[in-house]
Every structure is written in structure tokens, then in C-alpha cells.
Amino acid sequence: MHLLLIEDDAEAARFLAKGLRESGYVVDIAADGREGLFRASEGSYDLIIADRQLPHFDGLSIVAMLRRNGKHTPVLILSALGSVDDRIEGLRAGGDDYLTKPFAFGELLARIEALLRRGNLPEVTTRIRVADLELDLLGRKVSRAGRPIDVTSKEFQLLEFLARRAGQVVTRTMLLEAVWDLHFDPQTNVIDVHISRLRSAVDKGFDRPLLHTVRGAGYVLRDGG
Amino acid sequence: MSSARLALVYSALVMLITAALLITVYLVTRSALEREIAAVIRAEVDDLGDDLRLGGVGRVAATLRLRADSWGRTGAVFLLADQAFRPVAGNLSAWPRDIEVAPSTMVEFEIAALERGSPVLHPVEARIERLSNGYWLLVGADISERQAVLRRFGLATLWGTGLTALSVWLLGAAYARRTARRVREYANTCQTIMQGDLTQRLRTDGARDEFDALALAVNAMLERIEEQNTTLRTAFDSIAHDLRTPLYRLRVRLEEAQLRAGASHETLQTEAQELIAPALEDLDRLQRTLTTLLAIARAEAQGVTTHHDQVDLAELVAGLVELYAPGMRGAGLEITLETPEHAVLTGNRQLLAQLVTNLLENALKYVPTGGRVRVRVEESVGSVALSVADNGPGIAAADREAALRPFVRVGDAAANASGSGLGLSLAAAVARLHRAQLTLGDAAPGLIVRCVFPTAARRDVPNGIAQVC
Numbered sequence: 001m002h003l004l005l006i007e008d009d010a011e012a013a014r015f016l017a018k019g020l021r022e023s024g025y026v027v028d029i030a031a032d033g034r035e036g037l038f039r040a041s042e043g044s045y046d047l048i049i050a051d052r053q054l055p056h057f058d059g060l061s062i063v064a065m066l067r068r069n070g071k072h073t074p075v076l077i078l079s080a081l082g083s084v085d086d087r088i089e090g091l092r093a094g095g096d097d098y099l100t101k102p103f104a105f106g107e108l109l110a111r112i113e114a115l116l117r118r119g120n121l122p123e124v125t126t127r128i129r130v131a132d133l134e135l136d137l138l139g140r141k142v143s144r145a146g147r148p149i150d151v152t153s154k155e156f157q158l159l160e161f162l163a164r165r166a167g168q169v170v171t172r173t174m175l176l177e178a179v180w181d182l183h184f185d186p187q188t189n190v191i192d193v194h195i196s197r198l199r200s201a202v203d204k205g206f207d208r209p210l211l212h213t214v215r216g217a218g219y220v221l222r223d224g225g
Numbered sequence: 226m227s228s229a230r231l232a233l234v235y236s237a238l239v240m241l242i243t244a245a246l247l248i249t250v251y252l253v254t255r256s257a258l259e260r261e262i263a264a265v266i267r268a269e270v271d272d273l274g275d276d277l278r279l280g281g282v283g284r285v286a287a288t289l290r291l292r293a294d295s296w297g298r299t300g301a302v303f304l305l306a307d308q309a310f311r312p313v314a315g316n317l318s319a320w321p322r323d324i325e326v327a328p329s330t331m332v333e334f335e336i337a338a339l340e341r342g343s344p345v346l347h348p349v350e351a352r353i354e355r356l357s358n359g360y361w362l363l364v365g366a367d368i369s370e371r372q373a374v375l376r377r378f379g380l381a382t383l384w385g386t387g388l389t390a391l392s393v394w395l396l397g398a399a400y401a402r403r404t405a406r407r408v409r410e411y412a413n414t415c416q417t418i419m420q421g422d423l424t425q426r427l428r429t430d431g432a433r434d435e436f437d438a439l440a441l442a443v444n445a446m447l448e449r450i451e452e453q454n455t456t457l458r459t460a461f462d463s464i465a466h467d468l469r470t471p472l473y474r475l476r477v478r479l480e481e482a483q484l485r486a487g488a489s490h491e492t493l494q495t496e497a498q499e500l501i502a503p504a505l506e507d508l509d510r511l512q513r514t515l516t517t518l519l520a521i522a523r524a525e526a527q528g529v530t531t532h533h534d535q536v537d538l539a540e541l542v543a544g545l546v547e548l549y550a551p552g553m554r555g556a557g558l559e560i561t562l563e564t565p566e567h568a569v570l571t572g573n574r575q576l577l578a579q580l581v582t583n584l585l586e587n588a589l590k591y592v593p594t595g596g597r598v599r600v601r602v603e604e605s606v607g608s609v610a611l612s613v614a615d616n617g618p619g620i621a622a623a624d625r626e627a628a629l630r631p632f633v634r635v636g637d638a639a640a641n642a643s644g645s646g647l648g649l650s651l652a653a654a655v656a657r658l659h660r661a662q663l664t665l666g667d668a669a670p671g672l673i674v675r676c677v678f679p680t681a682a683r684r685d686v687p688n689g690i691a692q693v694c
Contacts, residue, residue, distance in 0.1 A: 016477070102476045104476065188589060190548055
């Protein structure tokens with residue numbers, strides 16, 4: 001997977017690129033808005049990570065110009081402007097996701113994964129299977145190994161979000177945004193309690209756990225350790 | 226009253242005063258002139274009376290004959306007539322017609338005097354006396370000059386009054402226009418400034434008048450406000466950039482160290498993890514504090530960019546209570562929710578969610594195990610009220626106001642370092658942004674936080690549905 005990182009803070013760019021390369025991505029760095037726009041229009045990248053405040057062109061202008069030229073490469077915007085309104089503005093401008101600095105590297109990785117694999121599963125689907133776990137999206141029912149599992153509607157939403165991204169790390173922030181529509185981090189780890197309830201519903205009484213906690217990052221729904 | 230109308234009223238007033246003054250002068254002058262003529266006539270009559278006493282009618286007639294040419298010299302008129310008003314002596318050819326004849330009275334009539342061959346009418350004022358032998362004596366004076374003077378005086382009075390009023394009105398209107406223009410100009414400038422352009426200043430034109438004094442004072446004030454504004458903005462920009470950037474780098478470095486430690490010796494790995502994990506947690510807390518502080522500042526600055534949508538507070542609160550319920554139960558707290566089906570108000574959903582979240586987090590933090598948290602949304606005509614009550618330690622009445630200020634921790638919270646001391650302060654700021662007042666009260670025992678949001682007057686109030694989560 002080929003990523004373009006547009007970031008004017010050289011040190012941050014170096015660290016990020018290093019981390020991303022260690023995670024198996026090929027990364028190009030552009031140090032300002034003009035170079036970034038040039039490379040983004042030229043090359044065939046799978047994903048663009050753009051800082052919002054850049055010399056020459058800011059991140060939002062780059063997204064806008066790319067979209068106008070018919071380029072639909074997913075763009076993840078990084079920004080030190082972190083209010084809800086800034087986020088909404090960023091997403092309206094055509095950004096596919098928005099991450100406020102400072103962020104955990106795990107958060108960035110999880111969001112990159114999510115953006116890259118977004119196209120894999122068709123949105124219109126009625127059933128999702130992860131190992132022997134089955135979600136009936138129409139009947140809002142869950143069963144594992146043919147045995148029905150009782151979940152609340154919020155738990156179903158949680159499980160659906162995880163199941164649609166089976167094998168990918170999903171962060172707490174992503175869950176808060178997607179399931180509760182909260183674009184800020186509460187101080188306590190409220191999500192953990194919900195996950196542990198969900199885990200006891202899904203994994204209790206089965207040999208192989210499906211819902212795993214990824215230390216320092218989030219959760220993943222997958223078959224095996 | 227507008228200044229133009231004021232000018233009109235003033236000019237009318239000035240006209241009245243001027244007219245009164247000039248009319249008084251006119252009347253005084255006229256009566257003085259009349260008195261003077263009357264005095265001259267009386268003196269003449271007295272002289273002729275002396276003649277009569279000393280030499281009878283004959284002497285009077287002789288005197289009058291001597292003064293036959295007096296009309297041409299002084300405009301004096303004399304006539305001595307017998308009982309039947311037939312002229313005996315004097316410079317009148319006949320007793321004047323159409324005058325009331327009574328002894329010792331003043332009369333006015335006109336005589337025709339030949340001037341350059343043609344008769345000209347002259348007004349005359351005269352005194353009539355009856356002499357002891359029954360003869361009539363008429364002594365008078367030409368008053369055409371006096372009347373001409375008074376007429377001119379009257380005309381001058383009329384013109385003077387009119388011109389004075391006109392010029393006062395013109396001056397007043399011009400001054401009023403200038404005043405109005407300046408005030409309007411100031412109002413426009415203030416409007417622009419209120420719309421956010423603090424660089425605007427009121428114009429001074431160097432006249433050193435009251436307007437310049439006002440403009441200078443206002444400009445000095447604006448200078449000060451702009452200065453403070455810049456200081457504040459710079460401070461917030463510094464917080465945003467000078468703090469976020471190093472935090473971000475620190476985080477990246479720590480994570481790199483964590484990765485590297487993971488690759489090396491096993492004991493080193495555990496040690497490093499033990500060191501790094503709390504550091505990352507500290508960073509998270511710092512980051513949250515900073516974010517909250519900026520959110521407060523934004524809310525306090527009455528965020529112009531804040532979107533105001535229709536938010537269903539009942540649905541929002543129900544969702545958040547549902548989010549927190551498992552955690553609350555885990556901490557040994559009972560949470561109940563009482564809410565109508567819908568309670569719609571205009572606001573910013575994320576900020577309102579943050580308000581509710583902060584209240585729930587506070588309860589989670591400070592209410593001891595076994596406690597109870599009651600969340601309630603009530604809709605009434607024109608308002609939606611949210612309250613979160615617990616039976617925890619509460620906040621002493623004296624501390625309640627302080628508890629809403631940033632970084633203030635009161636009572637037991639002071640000992641609990643896990644709070645940032647910003648939760649209630651942010652909640653209060655968000656409430657203010659929604660034209661609501663956040664109040665802390667005594668739930669006897671415990672704390673009740675109440676927030677009443679004004680809404681547009683609306684439809685029927687649905688019945689409250691109580692539910693226990």
C-alpha cells in the first residue's frame with residue numbers, strides 16, 4: 001500500500017513515516033502544500049495523509065482541489081485545530097477522516113486501515129460472518145455456532161461496527177464517533193465497560209475468543225489470538 | 226426629538242422672542258412720539274389761552290394771523306372759529322368736517338395741502354378748545370412724518386423678525402445635520418466593530434469639539450480592547466501550537482521508545498512498559514485538559530462558528546445515560562432516567578453532549594458506592610430543564626459559585642486529583658452559550674445540578690415517561 005504524507009513538521013513527518021513503514025506501508029513525504037498537491041495529483045496513492053495547516057496550500061484546499069479534478073483517493077486530515085466545528089468543516093471539505101493532534105499512533109494506524117479497507121465489504125449486505133459468529137443485519141439478531149445470543153440494540157451496533165471491520169483494530173474514539181456520535185473523548189473509559197459486557201455475551205462458553213483488546217490501541221474482532 | 230426638529234422649535238422660539246422685543250420697542254416709540262406731539266399742542270393751546278386772558282379774542286386772532294405761515298415751517302395747524310364754526314383766523318380755510326366736536330378733546334383728521342400745485346392729503350392731530358365767548362379754537366400738528374416713521378419701523382420689525390428666524394433656522398438645521406451625520410457615522414463604525422472588525426476607529430476631524438473628545442475616548446477604549454483581544458488570541462494560539470506540537474512529538478517519541486523496548490530484552494521490556502504506560506496516560510490527561518480548556522474558551526467567546534441545530538435533549542441524554550449506565554453499575558451506583566419522549570431545543574449537539582457527559586462523569590467520580598444518580602429532562606412551555614441529582618457528598622453552599630470556575634476543586638474533589646477541575650466550568654460555559662444558567666443546589670443530601678434551556682414556545686408537552694436503566 002502506497003501512502004503520501006503531507007506534513008511540514010519534518011521531525012513529526014520522519015517519526016510518522018518510520019512508524020508507517022514499520023507497519024508495512026510505502027510512504028512518500030511532501031513537506032509543503034504545493035509539493036503535496038503536485039504529488040497527490042501525479043502519483044497513484046492508496047491514501048493521502050495531509051496536515052491541515054501547511055505552507056502554500058492548506059490540507060482542506062488540497063482535498064478540495066483533488067476532488068474537483070476527479071481524484072477520489074481517500075484523505076485523512078491531521079490537525080491541531082481540534083474543536084468539533086473544525087472536524088465537521090474538515091469532513092465537509094471532502095476529507096474522509098479527521099484526526100486531532102496529538103494522537104496515538106495506534107489511532108492513526110487503525111484509521112488508515114479502516115479507510116483502506118472501506119471498499120472491501122459492500123454496504124448493502126444482510127449477513128456478516130466472523131468465524132462461527134453470525135450477524136443478521138435485517139433481524140438485528142446475533143448467533144454463534146447456531147446458538148442465539150441476546151444483545152441490546154447498542155451492543156448490536158457495536159458488534160456490527162467491529163464485524164464490518166473484522167481483523168482490523170478499532171479504537172475507542174472510532175466507536176464513540178460511530179456508535180454514540182460523540183466527537184470528544186470522555187475522561188473515563190466508558191467504552192471498556194460496554195466491550196466487556198459484549199465480550200461476555202459473545203465469548204463466554206466458547207473456547208476460542210473472538211473479541212480481543214489490543215493494548216494501547218483498541219479492540220479487534222477476529223478468529224484466534 | 227431629532228436634532229432637525231429641535232432646530233425648528235428653537236428658530237420658532239427665537240422668532241417669538243425677537244417679535245415680542247421689537248413690538249415692545251415699537252409701542253414705546255409710538256407712545257413717546259404721540260406724547261411729544263400732544264405736549265407741543267398743549268403748550269401752544271396754553272400760550273393762546275394766555276393771549277385770550279390778556280387781550281380777548283382779538284388778540285388771539287392777531288397772534289394767529291402772525292402765524293399764518295406756520296404750516297409751511299413747522300406743520301402747525303391753527304383755526305379760530307365763531308359759535309357757528311365759521312373761520313375767524315388761522316391757517317385752515319374751513320372747520321374740518323366729520324370730526325366730533327367737544328371741548329378739550331383730541332381729534333384726528335386729514336387736510337389737503339397744495340404741494341407743487343396739486344393737493345396732498347396730510348393727517349393731522351389736533352386739540353379742540355371752547356373759548357369763554359363761545360368761539361372754537363383748534364390747534365394741531367401734521368403727523369404724516371410720525372406715521373411714516375412708525376410704518377417704516379413696523380416694516381423693519383416684520384423683516385427683522387422673519388430674517389432672524391430664518392437665519393436661526395438655517396444655522397440650526399446645518400448644525401443639526403452635522404450632528405446627525407456625525408452620530409450616524411459613529412453608529413455605523415460601532416456596528417462594524419461589533420461585527421468583529423476591531424481595527425475600525427471613530428473619525429476625528431481636528432475641530433477639538435465634543436465629538437472629537439468622544440471619538441478620542443472611544444478610540445482609546447477600542448485600542449485597549451483590541452490590545453487585550455490580541456493578547457488573548459495570542460495566548461490561545463500559543464496554547465494551541467506551543468503545547469500541542471511538543472505534546473505530539475513527545476507522544477511520537479515515547480511510542481517509538483515503546484516499540485523499541487518491545488524488541489529487546491524481556492525484563493527491559495517490562496520496565497520500559499511500566500515507565501512508558503503511565504507517561505502516556507499523563508499525556509492523555511494533559512491533552513484532555515487542554516482540549517477542554519479550549520472548548521471553554523470557545524464557548525465563552527460565544528463561538529460565532531458554532532452550529533446551532535435542532536437537538537433532541539431527551540434522546541441525547543437517554544443515549545448518554547445508556548453509555549454510562551454499565552460503568553455506573555460497575556461502580557455500585559444506581560442510575561435512573563426520567564424524560565419525555567422528545568425535548569427539542571436549538572443548540573450544538575456535541576457541546577450539549579459534553580455538558581451532560583461532564584455531569585455524569587462528576588457523579589461517577591464523586592458519588593460513593595451505593596449511591597444514586599437521578600437524571601431528569603423536563604419540558605415545559607418555553608423551556609427544557611435538565612437536572613442531575615445524586616446523594617453523594619454535595620457541594621457546600623458557600624463553594625457552589627467557585628465550583629463553576631476553571632481549575633477550582635472544592636470539598637472532597639480537592640483531594641481527588643483525577644479530575645481536571647474543568648468539568649463543571651465547561652458545563653457552565655456550554656450552558657451560557659445556550660442562554661441557559663447552570664445552577665448547583667442541595668439535593669438533601671447530595672448535589673443537584675440544574676440547567677434550564679429556553680426554547681421557542683412550542684407544541685403540547687408530552688407526558689414524562691419514567692424508566693430505570
